[in-house]
Amino acid sequence: MIVADHISKHFNGNEAVRDVSFQVGEGETMVLLGTSGCGKTTTLKMLNRLIEASSGRIEIFGKNIAEEKPEILRRSIGYVSQNNGLFPHYTVAQNIAVVPKLLKWAAADIEEHTARLLEQLKLPAAFTGKYPGELSGGQQQRVAIARALIADPPVLLLDEPFGALDPVTRASVRKDFAELPALKRKTMVLVTHDVHEALDMGDHICLMDKGAIVQKGTPGDLLLRPENEFVHAFFGRQLEDISRIYERIRAQE
Numbered sequence: 001m002i003v004a005d006h007i008s009k010h011f012n013g014n015e016a017v018r019d020v021s022f023q024v025g026e027g028e029t030m031v032l033l034g035t036s037g038c039g040k041t042t043t044l045k046m047l048n049r050l051i052e053a054s055s056g057r058i059e060i061f062g063k064n065i066a067e068e069k070p071e072i073l074r075r076s077i078g079y080v081s082q083n084n085g086l087f088p089h090y091t092v093a094q095n096i097a098v099v100p101k102l103l104k105w106a107a108a109d110i111e112e113h114t115a116r117l118l119e120q121l122k123l124p125a126a127f128t129g130k131y132p133g134e135l136s137g138g139q140q141q142r143v144a145i146a147r148a149l150i151a152d153p154p155v156l157l158l159d160e161p162f163g164a165l166d167p168v169t170r171a172s173v174r175k176d177f178a179e180l181p182a183l184k185r186k187t188m189v190l191v192t193h194d195v196h197e198a199l200d201m202g203d204h205i206c207l208m209d210k211g212a213i214v215q216k217g218t219p220g221d222l223l224l225r226p227e228n229e230f231v232h233a234f235f236g237r238q239l240e241d242i243s244r245i246y247e248r249i250r251a252q253e
């Protein structure tokens with residue numbers, strides 16, 4: 001369970017995140033949705049203390065994270081950053097092994113877990129010796145996901161994990177990700193600007209604008225019961241575009 005209670009973040013007097021509160025139940029996925037610069041990444045990074053909140057309180061599984069050592073906190077939180085964050089001079093195997101090595105796992109255990117995750121993420125076993133630069137963007141994202149999952153952390157933070165990919169690759173990585181057995185019991189926070197991804201993956205969604213939450217609720221709440229014009233327009237515009245194009249093409253057939 002994650003509780004963010006009235007958190008704010010100022011950078012040099014500018015308010016990037018303003019009085020944000022939400023709860024993520026155990027095993028649930030919360031989506032932070034919004035356009036570029038609305039404060040999604042800053043909110044996410046406050047959860048694993050990559051960014052320190054200016055005010056407010058964050059609890060993860062009942063513990064105030066401000067009272068935990070960041071490096072200890074991060075062992076129970078898997079993190080996939082924007083643009084994957086893989087170490088370019090580490091092989092795939094070395095990238096995936098970073099946390100298990102910190103945890104002093106035996107080499108055979110690391111190998112076994114790596115092989116299983118690569119298989120589940122549909123990557124060839126021979127990729128272990130490759131460097132990130134030798135992989136496509138979609139393959140790199142799959143490695144980043146394997147790295148975040150290998151130590152089986154109860155919490156997973158995902159910052160636009162499929163964002164840099166073309167729509168077809170994006171859908172395929174997302175599908176394989178959603179089917180991972182390890183995800184069934186994870187508590188997740190996902191950052192995206194993609195309405196379809198938010199509706200597809202979120203148990204709950206926080207729609208943000210200018211650093212604040214405009215509406216939070218289930219996909220049904222935001223889609224069917226928008227609380228104001230901003231929410232209505234945000235969903236309506238993107239979804240109507242697709243159905244309008246669909247209708248136009250169908251009419252031409």
Ligand SMILES: Nc1ncnc2c1ncn2[C@@H]1O[C@H](COP(=O)(O)OP(=O)(O)OP(=O)(O)O)[C@@H](O)[C@H]1O
Nearest residue numbers: 011015016034035036037038039040041042043193
């Ligand atoms: N380290 C920083 N120093 C100063 N300002 C920052 C810093 N990080 C973020 N900001 C500002 O805070 C605001 C929110 O940024 P944030 O990265 O959280 O937005 P976002 O919604 O994740 O956007 P994107 O989808 O483009 O990543 C922006 O105005 C940004 O310029």
